[in-house]
Amino acid sequence: xxxxxxxxxxxxxxxxxxxxxxxxxxxxxxxxxxxxxxxxxxxxxxxxxxxxxxxxxxxxxxxxxxxxxxxxxxxxxxxxxxxxxxxxxxxxxxxxxxxxxxxxxxxxxxxxxxxxxxxxxxxxxxxxxxxxxxxxxxxxxxxxxxxxxxxxxxxxxxxxxxxxxxxxxxxxxxxxxxxxxxxxxxxxxxxxxxxxxxxxxxxxxxxxxxxxxxxxxxxxxxxxxxxxxxxxxxxxxxxxxxxxxxxxxxxxxxxxxxxxxxxxxxxxxxxxxxxxxxxxxxxxxxxxxxxxxxxxxxxxxxxxxxxxxxxxxxxxxxxxxxxxxxxxxxxxxxxxxxxxxxxxxxxxxxxxxxxxxxxxxxxxxxxxxxxxxxxxxxxxxxxxxxxxxxxxxxxxxxxxxxxxxxxxxxxxxxxxxxxxxxxxxxxxxxxxxxxxxxxxxxxxxxxxxxxxxxxxxxxxxxxxxxxxxxxxxxxxxxxxxxxxxxxxxxxxxxxxxxxxxxxxxxxxxxxxxxxxxxxxxxxxxxxxxxxxxxxxxxxxxxxxxxxxxxxxxxxxxxxxxxxxxxxxxxxxxxxxxxxxxxxxxxxxxxxxxxxxxxxxxxxxxxxxxxxxxxxxxxxxxxxxxxxxxxxxxxxxxxxxxxxxxxxxxxxxxxxxxxxxxxxxxxxxxxxxxxxxxxxxxxxxxxxxxxxxxxxxxxxxxxxxxxxxxxxxxxxxxxxxxxxxxxxxxxxxxxxxxxxxxxxxxxxxxxxxxxxxxxxxxxxxxxxxxxxxxxxxxxxxxxxxxxxxxxxxxxxxxxxxxxxxxxxxxxxxxxxxxxxxxxxxxxxxxxxxxxxxxxxxxxxxxxxxxxxxxxxxxxx
Ligand code: ADP
Ligand code: MG
Numbered sequence: 001x002x003x004x005x006x007x008x009x010x011x012x013x014x015x016x017x018x019x020x021x022x023x024x025x026x027x028x029x030x031x032x033x034x035x036x037x038x039x040x041x042x043x044x045x046x047x048x049x050x051x052x053x054x055x056x057x058x059x060x061x062x063x064x065x066x067x068x069x070x071x072x073x074x075x076x077x078x079x080x081x082x083x084x085x086x087x088x089x090x091x092x093x094x095x096x097x098x099x100x101x102x103x104x105x106x107x108x109x110x111x112x113x114x115x116x117x118x119x120x121x122x123x124x125x126x127x128x129x130x131x132x133x134x135x136x137x138x139x140x141x142x143x144x145x146x147x148x149x150x151x152x153x154x155x156x157x158x159x160x161x162x163x164x165x166x167x168x169x170x171x172x173x174x175x176x177x178x179x180x181x182x183x184x185x186x187x188x189x190x191x192x193x194x195x196x197x198x199x200x201x202x203x204x205x206x207x208x209x210x211x212x213x214x215x216x217x218x219x220x221x222x223x224x225x226x227x228x229x230x231x232x233x234x235x236x237x238x239x240x241x242x243x244x245x246x247x248x249x250x251x252x253x254x255x256x257x258x259x260x261x262x263x264x265x266x267x268x269x270x271x272x273x274x275x276x277x278x279x280x281x282x283x284x285x286x287x288x289x290x291x292x293x294x295x296x297x298x299x300x301x302x303x304x305x306x307x308x309x310x311x312x313x314x315x316x317x318x319x320x321x322x323x324x325x326x327x328x329x330x331x332x333x334x335x336x337x338x339x340x341x342x343x344x345x346x347x348x349x350x351x352x353x354x355x356x357x358x359x360x361x362x363x364x365x366x367x368x369x370x371x372x373x374x375x376x377x378x379x380x381x382x383x384x385x386x387x388x389x390x391x392x393x394x395x396x397x398x399x400x401x402x403x404x405x406x407x408x409x410x411x412x413x414x415x416x417x418x419x420x421x422x423x424x425x426x427x428x429x430x431x432x433x434x435x436x437x438x439x440x441x442x443x444x445x446x447x448x449x450x451x452x453x454x455x456x457x458x459x460x461x462x463x464x465x466x467x468x469x470x471x472x473x474x475x476x477x478x479x480x481x482x483x484x485x486x487x488x489x490x491x492x493x494x495x496x497x498x499x500x501x502x503x504x505x506x507x508x509x510x511x512x513x514x515x516x517x518x519x520x521x522x523x524x525x526x527x528x529x530x531x532x533x534x535x536x537x538x539x540x541x542x543x544x545x546x547x548x549x550x551x552x553x554x555x556x557x558x559x560x561x562x563x564x565x566x567x568x569x570x571x572x573x574x575x576x577x578x579x580x581x582x583x584x585x586x587x588x589x590x591x592x593x594x595x596x597x598x599x600x601x602x603x604x605x606x607x608x609x610x611x612x613x614x615x616x617x618x619x620x621x622x623x624x625x626x627x628x629x630x631x632x633x634x635x636x637x638x639x640x641x642x643x644x645x646x647x648x649x650x651x652x653x654x655x656x657x658x659x660x661x662x663x664x665x666x667x668x669x670x671x672x673x674x675x676x677x678x679x680x681x682x683x684x685x686x687x688x689x690x691x692x693x694x695x696x697x698x699x700x701x702x703x704x705x706x707x708x709x710x711x712x713x714x715x716x717x718x719x720x721x722x723x724x725x726x727x728x729x730x731x732x733x734x735x736x737x738x739x740x741x742x743x744x745x746x747x748x749x750x751x752x753x754x755x756x757x758x759x760x761x762x763x764x765x766x767x768x769x770x771x772x773x774x775x776x777x778x779x780x781x782x783x784x785x786x787x788x789x790x791x792x793x794x795x796x797x798x799x800x801x802x803x804x805x806x807x808x809x810x811x812x813x814x815x816x817x818x819x820x821x822x823x824x825x826x827x828x829x830x831x832x833x834x835x836x837x838x839x840x841x842x843x844x845x846x847x848x849x850x851x852x853x854x855x856x857x858x859x
């Protein structure tokens with residue numbers, strides 16, 4: 001997405017998504033960052049146990065024992081869609097408080113609780129705020145899904161009901177848990193048994209567990225090895241993709257643990273392997289250096305700073321390690337920190353300093369570099385010439401961070417103190433440390449400007465040893481900048497983050513706050529929605545041209561705000577007075593579909609179908625769903641697709657469509673099986689592929705292709721209808737109730753739609769295959785009475801729907817190709833269309849190509 005007005009100013013500490021660690025339930029696991037597990041020490045060593053059993057058998061029995069010991073946690077169901085979840089809940093009796101947890105298909109890392117309240121399903125997003133921190137919107141924060149579910153099992157606290165029984169599934173993913181079981185993997189790491197560990201690691205994850213899973217004490221294997229200084233184990237784990245920065249249940253990394261357990265050799269190795277020394281304890285805001293210094297572990301502190309950890313980070317009370325060293329009477333550490341000379345910075349200030357530049361100019365320069373993550377420059381603000389600003393790109397946006405000064409130290413927000421700009425920049429090139437991303441590529445000032453606006457002197461005085469007695473070294477001055485920022489006395493001008501520093505980890509997507517401009521243009525998409533709707537709905541007055549024009553404008557505005565593709569230009573707004581209603585044609589999700597007549601302004605009469613929006617569906621989200629269909633349909637014009645003639649604002653609001661006289665194909669198949677020659681089936685199939693090719697060309701995915709959504713104009717013309725796209729994945733559960741006869745859309749879904757909620761032209765092709773099958777069985781229910789879950793199992797086992805009697809081998813081959821497991825192996829609508837039109841019987845009345853659908857039959 002291109003950056004236009006979202007040139008954003010940022011605050012480092014604000015990247016916390018409202019996370020408040022004080023909310024975390026407080027219990028023993030937090031009391032210290034690492035504790036040895038005494039129970040574990042009493043058990044026989046792994047090597048002993050393996051004398052009487054093979055490793056394989058031992059791992060197997062451990063997995064089985066795990067499931068048995070953790071029966072109460074088997075509420076997890078992986079990546080299933082809402083429909084499948086709903087189905088499981090219904091299969092399990094829909095009792096009050098029945099629930100399951102599944103992976104969110106809409107946002108990576110999130111999960112969803114699906115539960116039953118008053119007999120109805122409800123779904124709650126569990127937001128992942130980074131690492132293993134979770135919460136339900138507005139609810140308290142938890143470490144791990146286990147802790148979250150446990151909490152809502154004891155009290156509803158905001159949910160409509162307390163969680164009670166669950167649909168039995170699997171254990172939650174171990175990396176999303178706060179604590180788990182101590183597995184053989186952990187034991188081998190704790191016992192320092194490299195041979196056994198490497199043998200365990202040869203086994204599949206399903207047998208040996210995830211390498212980053214936390215044990216009963218909330219530690220990963222890497223934490224355990226780091227807390228014991230088992231270097232070969234650390235190496236082995238890292239070689240097997242252990243996450244070096246993984247948090248234990250106290251929220252700290254293996255590096256932190258190595259510093260708190262006095263294992264300088266672990267500390268050195270982890271730093272060498274690029275562990276991040278800037279990660280903070282979630283409550284105290286301490287980094288490993290604070291921990292090492294306070295405990296007087298000088299070797300750990302040395303390894304940290306020699307490998308590039310900043311010397312003067314701050315905790316949530318703004319204290320640096322040097323201050324703590326003094327307070328806890330660690331003179332050798334005070335002198336280490338005081339006398340340490342960081343290596344000379346590699347990039348001179350002239351490599352990124354641009355002098356006075358306003359935000360939009362900075363934006364332009366960064367945009368000229370493609371907005372790649374981490375592209376940056378440093379400038380002064382024209383409004384505040386004494387303030388330096390870091391402007392950087394991240395996630396296709398530009399952020400501006402004020403570089404503040406205090407006692408001659410430079411810092412950003414609650415980040416570490418630096419004595420020179422180059423050091424600050426190099427730090428953030430090495431570590432993200434609260435910024436939206438690491439700095440990567442400096443932008444050099446255009447050479448044409450170098451003469452008069454030369455940057456600050458690029459020579460930092462980093463050779464001067466810092467003096468004692470201040471919060472951070474003071475005799476190392478910031479580089480003499482052309483318009484120097486205040487060096488003493490003056491408070492930083494940046495408003496403080498509303499959120500305490502300790503809350504800044506982990507950093508989810510940035511939420512930024514302006515530091516320079518107070519007013520920012522509001523997003524064009526945020527203002528209209530609901531208000532526009534109420535205006536539309538309250539303005540049913542006469543048919544004067546003015547009024548209709550106004551309605552048209554309002555409706556267009558409202559429709560423009562409906563997410564998803566489509567157009568509004570050609571949308572006709574139809575005066576309610578021109579409509580007369582007739583008999584019911586069918587039931588739609590949002591209301592009844594009626595037959596009717598529309599007499600247009602020129603007096604022409606049209607037979608129409610009126611899809612109404614019932615007044616109890618007046619919530620904005622439902623109106624959006626309803627209007628989405630109009631938005632898609634009004635840009636479509638094809639013989640094999642039902643035409644939208646216009647929208648009547650009502651009330652009730654109505655989609656006015658061409659009347660497709662014979663109604664739903666499914667009904668027709670069921671009611672007149674003996675009267676339908678199989679030849680007609682192929683003709684309709686060809687027409688459906690023709691319509692779908694057109695849809696594909698228009699870049700729409702139907703998502704609900706099924707016989708119930710094909711309408712017949714005549715025996716020679718089928719039309720695709722029902723473009724309420726979002727309903728297959730959207731927020732409305734009524735959809736499933738609205739489908740008749742237990743027809744689960746799951747049965748029309750491709751595997752990737754079931755698992756990941758992704759829909760594409762290829763998943764439409766899968767649904768087309770099922771539609772073909774419905775046609776050749778004259779309306780049978782796919783997979784009969786099988787449940788959604790059973791259908792999934794069948795598909796996974798390579799089984800497919802059986803060949804309908806009326807289908808020829810070639811028809812069935814076509815269906816089977818549509819049901820290729822991998823989307824890329826399925827034919828395209830173009831190919832399907834081609835082969836249907838190749839059939840000798842149809843060549844006479846089929847024209848390939850868009851817009852010219854087969855409709856004339858040679859007799
Ligand atoms: P929903 O989106 O709620 O599934 P549909 O668009 O599928 O609603 O319409 C429901 C039923 O109404 C259809 O099965 C069909 O019987 C009838 N219907 C819908 N549109 C038309 C139309 N244009 N002409 C004739 N009947 C229609
Ligand atoms: Mg329908």
